[in-house]
Every structure is written in structure tokens, then in C-alpha cells.
Amino acid sequence: MQNNYFHSVKFDKEQCKGCVTCIKFCPTEAIRIRGGKARIIQSRCIDCGECIRRCPHHAKRADTDTLTDIGKFNFNVALPAPALYSQFAPAVSREKIFAALHRLGFDAVYEVALAAEYVTLEIESYMKNRAVLKKPMISSACPAIIRLIQVRFPSLVGHIIPILPPVEVAATEARREFTRATGLAAETIGVWFLTPCPAKATNIRQPVDVTATDLSGAIGISSFYGEMKKILGAISEADIEKARASSYGIGWGYAGGEIRATGLVNSLIVHGVKEVADVLEQIEMSKMDDVDYVECLACPGGCIGGALLPENRFVAEKNLKLRVRRLRDREPAGRRQTILGGREIAPGNSAFRHKTIQPRPIMKLDDNIVVAMKKVGQIKQILAELPGIDCGACGSPTCASLAEDIVQGLAAETDCVFKLRQVVNALEEEMGKPFKNTRGEPYGSLDKTGE
Amino acid sequence: MCEPFMDLSFDLTAGDFERAGEASGKIKKTLQQIGVSADIVRRVAIGTYEGEMNVIIHSHGGTAKAHIYPEYTVVVLEDTGPGIADIELAVQEGYSTAPDYVRDLGFGAGMGLPNMKSCSDCFEIVSKAGEGTKITMRFAHKKA
Numbered sequence: 001m002q003n004n005y006f007h008s009v010k011f012d013k014e015q016c017k018g019c020v021t022c023i024k025f026c027p028t029e030a031i032r033i034r035g036g037k038a039r040i041i042q043s044r045c046i047d048c049g050e051c052i053r054r055c056p057h058h059a060k061r062a063d064t065d066t067l068t069d070i071g072k073f074n075f076n077v078a079l080p081a082p083a084l085y086s087q088f089a090p091a092v093s094r095e096k097i098f099a100a101l102h103r104l105g106f107d108a109v110y111e112v113a114l115a116a117e118y119v120t121l122e123i124e125s126y127m128k129n130r131a132v133l134k135k136p137m138i139s140s141a142c143p144a145i146i147r148l149i150q151v152r153f154p155s156l157v158g159h160i161i162p163i164l165p166p167v168e169v170a171a172t173e174a175r176r177e178f179t180r181a182t183g184l185a186a187e188t189i190g191v192w193f194l195t196p197c198p199a200k201a202t203n204i205r206q207p208v209d210v211t212a213t214d215l216s217g218a219i220g221i222s223s224f225y226g227e228m229k230k231i232l233g234a235i236s237e238a239d240i241e242k243a244r245a246s247s248y249g250i251g252w253g254y255a256g257g258e259i260r261a262t263g264l265v266n267s268l269i270v271h272g273v274k275e276v277a278d279v280l281e282q283i284e285m286s287k288m289d290d291v292d293y294v295e296c297l298a299c300p301g302g303c304i305g306g307a308l309l310p311e312n313r314f315v316a317e318k319n320l321k322l323r324v325r326r327l328r329d330r331e332p333a334g335r336r337q338t339i340l341g342g343r344e345i346a347p348g349n350s351a352f353r354h355k356t357i358q359p360r361p362i363m364k365l366d367d368n369i370v371v372a373m374k375k376v377g378q379i380k381q382i383l384a385e386l387p388g389i390d391c392g393a394c395g396s397p398t399c400a401s402l403a404e405d406i407v408q409g410l411a412a413e414t415d416c417v418f419k420l421r422q423v424v425n426a427l428e429e430e431m432g433k434p435f436k437n438t439r440g441e442p443y444g445s446l447d448k449t450g451e
Numbered sequence: 452m453c454e455p456f457m458d459l460s461f462d463l464t465a466g467d468f469e470r471a472g473e474a475s476g477k478i479k480k481t482l483q484q485i486g487v488s489a490d491i492v493r494r495v496a497i498g499t500y501e502g503e504m505n506v507i508i509h510s511h512g513g514t515a516k517a518h519i520y521p522e523y524t525v526v527v528l529e530d531t532g533p534g535i536a537d538i539e540l541a542v543q544e545g546y547s548t549a550p551d552y553v554r555d556l557g558f559g560a561g562m563g564l565p566n567m568k569s570c571s572d573c574f575e576i577v578s579k580a581g582e583g584t585k586i587t588m589r590f591a592h593k594k595a
Contacts, residue, residue: 153489154489155489155490155492155493284493284496285472285475285493285496285497285500286493286497286566359489361483361489363480363483363484364483364484364485364486365484365485365486366485366486367486369485369486369487369521369592370456370521372484372485372486373456373457373485373519373521375484376457376481376484376485377457379484
């Protein structure tokens with residue numbers, strides 16, 4: 001198990017009650033309850049934030065940067081995710097939102113939505129100019145999905161479109177633009193992504209797609225949301241910076257926005273990490289070879305459903321869609337003329353290409369295939385003796401994963417309460433006084449018929 | 452020939468589309484667990500799934516078996532049923548005898564046998580009209 005992998009999903013031991021909610025929802029079975037507390041298996045975690053969303057005791061949190069971190073730089077640029085706009089009613093103009101960001105300490109704003117328009121054109125041209133495409137191509141926008149593919153669907157890494165996600169393009173463009181505008185040295189400028197999710201925060205310290213990121217850090221939106229709301233209530237309409245992104249860039253904040261922008265009609269829009277896993281399963285079985293493109297997003301509803309957004313996700317969706325529609329009503333031209341104002345960008349710009357994404361499979365039981373085969377046999381034997389009800393009380397998400405943990409030396413058979421009862425019962429019987437429950441029935445029976 | 456390190460066996464019921472994919476899914480998981488490379492696992496899964504579907508669609512039922520060795524996997528699909536009258540015709544792309552209700556479900560496009568052939572390193576089909584069909588596919592775990 002590798003432990004040197006940085007994760008932004010962190011876990012608060014004090015708050016954890018050792019319930020089984022998180023282990024049940026984790027899409028990569030990356031959590032176990034051991035010694036009454038949850039433990040994240042680092043090599044399996046994809047930072048999707050599902051455990052943060054599900055934990056009833058708020059014991060999981062995202063370790064992102066905060067506003068105090070921007071003090072380290074002379075000049076700070078805020079990169080708001082389109083999803084930030086979803087946290088406010090469409091009547092709150094983006095100019096006002098930018099003014100509030102200035103009040104919070106930023107010196108400039110570069111909309112990730114604007115970079116999304118560059119990415120849109122890159123995707124469109126890639127899809128058009130490729131004679132041989134691995135169909136379907138999969139969107140690279142969601143870092144949790146990239147990681148899900150690496151660990152659970154390694155044969156699909158070649159299907160990920162080799163174009164950087166908007167946030168990375170935004171960082172590069174912002175750093176370039178403000179180095180030029182301020183005359184400051186590039187390294188003295190702080191470039192901060194205002195993030196709706198932990199996965200994007202992880203990607204900065206441990207990028208899967210770029211060799212060196214232009215981002216200085218990621219600040220979780222929930223960490224400054226309260227303060228920002230207060231500021232927005234206090235300031236009148238401000239005009240420090242003009243909003244530049246079109247409705248197509250902003251639409252990337254909800255599921256379907258990327259497809260709407262790129263105009264790729266023979267596409268699927270899939271959101272929610274479990275739903276995405278199901279579709280990736282189908283793609284792996286070659287059952288979707290006639291689809292061109294799949295927009296896959298780990299959060300339900302897309303980025304507006306991110307775990308670091310305080311607003312209800314349906315309200316957020318309404319807010320952002322309404323903002324997009326009102327903006328679209330004021331945009332005179334068609335789709336292609338609206339994106340980046342109809343500007344052409346050189347197709348195949350290498351600055352937008354990501355490095356090759358490597359598979360990071362987690363299923364393998366042993367490096368030695370003969371040993372691994374023996375382990376599969378042992379797991380099968382152990383599993384046959386387990387109750388098969390996947391209660392999670394042992395701390396592993398399913399009976400099958402407990403069997404695997406036992407074979408890997410990470411759990412014991414008596415971690416299963418049913419197995420433990422059998423052992424206790426056998427002991428009691430040996431001592432001549434079988435233990436009965438309050439109804440006078442013997443413990444330890446795996447008889448599920450109730451007779 | 453040495454004993455297989457591992458044998459997996461599944462019963463296939465004619466017309467049971469609900470459980471279609473179970474055999475290929477379990478074989479896939481086992482190969483992933485023993486560390487066979489992702490591309491090979493994918494080929495085995497696709498080939499087995501196509502075979503499974505054929506048995507479910509066309510036969511009176513049968514079995515899917517995987518014999519897994521460290522170096523290669525052999526998948527055998529055996530059924531009782533009408534058999535294949537003209538094998539050469541059946542392995543041609545697009546040739547299908549699937550009934551309409553099967554096509555309505557999105558299957559039966561006539562790509563099953565060709566896919567199985569192209570996925571596997573070694574493909575053998577034996578069939579007797581009126582009795583049944585046996586398909587054997589061999590997959591090397593390392594690319595030749």
C-alpha cells in the first residue's frame with residue numbers, strides 16, 4: 001500500500017463514530033473501519049468527495065488552501081470555477097462577484113469559464129481532425145473521474161481526450177496575462193483556483209495531467225462562502241473588472257454544459273460517480289463504440305454538486321442554468337461565433353495537451369501471478385463461509401472485500417460478527433453452558449431461514 | 452498438460468438476459484485480481500460476453516468455463532441446441548439468425564462470432580446441427 005500519495009480528503013478521528021456509511025458509498029472501496037475509526041487506503045482513494053458528502057458526523061473534510069495562504073504572494077489572481085456563480089442568484093452579476101473577490105484580498109480575476117472556451121475549441125478540433133479515434137473519447141474535465149479510470153478501468157486511459165481541463169489552461173493563461181500586465185516576476189504571482197471539490201485540490205499537489213501546474217493552490221469555496229455572502233450584501237454594483245466568459249464557458253459548471261459548448265451531439269452526459277462507473281464498465285465491454293464522446297462528472301449534477309459548495313445542488317443548478325440562459329439571450333451570434341467572440345485558435349496547440357495518463361490498477365492481489373492465483377482461491381473459500389449480507393460491521397464494505405482483506409493479512413475472520421458468534425458459541429458449549437439470547441435461542445447460527 | 456491453476460464454471464440459461472454478463476464479469480474480476488494486463492482482461496471479457504450472449508440467445512442452455520493458467524486463459528462455451536448449420540457463414544460479420552425480439556433488445560447484430568475470433572489468440576468452433584456448439588478461445592496473458 002503506498003502512503004506517499006497526497007490526498008486532500010482528510011479525516012477527523014474525533015468526529016468519526018465508526019459507522020459504516022462512508023465504506024458503503026466509496027466507489028473504489030478505499031475506506032475500512034479499523035479500531036472503531038475509519039481509515040482511508042491511500043492508493044485507492046480518488047478524492048471524489050463522496051465520503052465528505054455522505055458522512056453524517058462531518059468527520060471527513062477536504063484539506064484545501066485558505067485565504068490566509070494568499071499572503072505569501074505580492075499579487076494574487078482568483079480563478080473562480082463556473083460553479084462559484086451557481087452559489088448566488090443570477091441577479092448577482094459576475095462583476096459584483098469579482099468585486100467581492102477583490103474585497104477578499106485578490107488583485108485580479110481570471111474566469112475558468114473563459115479557459116473552458118479555449119478547451120471547447122480544442123476538443124472540437126481534436127474530434128474533427130482525427131482519422132482514428134478511440135471511441136468513445138472521454139472528457140478530461142473531472143479529475144476524480146481520471147483517477148477512477150486509472151484505478152478501476154485502466155484499459156480506458158487511452159480513451160481520455162488528451163486535452164487539459166479548463167482549470168489548468170486558466171492557470172497558464174492567467175499567469176501569462178498578469179505577468180505581462182503587472183511586470184512582476186511570474187513566481188511572485190499567486191494563482192488560486194476557487195474549487196467546488198477536493199479532487200481538483202489534489203490535482204495541484206499531485207497532477208495526473210500536467211508535468212508542472214501553474215496553480216499556486218486551490219481554495220475550497222465553502223471556506224470563504226460565508227464571508228463572501230456578507231460582502232455581497234454590503235457592496236453596491238461594482239465595476240472593477242468586466243466578465244469575459246460567454247454562456248458556453250459558464251455552462252461547463254453543470255452536467256451537459258461541455259457537450260452543449262462543443263456541439264458534439266452523438267454524446268453521453270453522465271454524472272454521479274456510481275453512474276459513471278457503470279457507463280465506464282459498458283465502454284470497457286465495447287458496448288458503446290458507436291458513441292463519440294462521453295462527458296463524465298463524479299458529482300451529481302456536475303461541478304455544481306461539488307462537495308465544497310454550501311448551496312443545495314438543485315438550487316445551484318437552477319441558479320447557474322438561469323444565469324446561462326439570461327446571458328445567452330443577450331448574446332447576438334450563434335454558438336461558434338459566441339465562443340471566444342468567434343476568435344480562432346491554432347488547432348492542436350500543444351500547450352493544451354496533457355501528459356500521458358498512466359494506469360494505476362488496484363485490483364491485483366500480488367505481483368507474482370501464481371501467488372495471486374492462490375490468493376483468489378483462498379478468497380473464494382473464505383467468502384463461502386461468510387454470511388454474504390454485506391453488513392459492513394466488520395469494517396470492510398462487503399463480505400468479498402473482507403475475504404480479500406483477510407487473505408492480504410489486513411483483517412481476521414473473527415472481525416465478522418457472525419463468525420465471532422460461532423467461535424463464542426463453540427467456547428460456551430465446550431464449557432457446558434451454551435449462551436442463549438433473550439429469546440432463549442442459541443447464538444452463532446448462520447441459518448438465515450429463521451427456523 | 453498441467454492441471455489448470457484455476458477453474459471457473461457458470462451455467463447459462465436460455466433466454467435469461469437478466470443474468471447475461473455474469474460469467475464474463477466474474478472471469479474479468481478474477482483476471483484483474485491475478486494481475487493480467489488491462490488490455491488482455493478487456494479482450495477476454497468482451498469475447499466471453501459475446502459467447503455468453505450467443506448461448507443465451509440461440510441455444511437451449513449451456514455452460515461457460517474459464518481455465519486460468521499463469522501464462523494464458525482458455526474460455527470454453529458449450530451448449531445444447533440447434534447448432535450452427537454453416538459455420539463459415541456464421542463467422543462472417545453481420546450474418547445473424549437472431550430473432551426480432553432479440554434484435555429489439557439491442558443484440559443479434561451478427562458481430563458475436565467475428566468479435567470472439569478477433570479478441571482471442573486462438574479460436575475454435577465445433578458444431579453439430581441439432582445437437583449443439585462448442586467454442587474454445589485461448590488468450591495469452593502477454594502479447595506475443
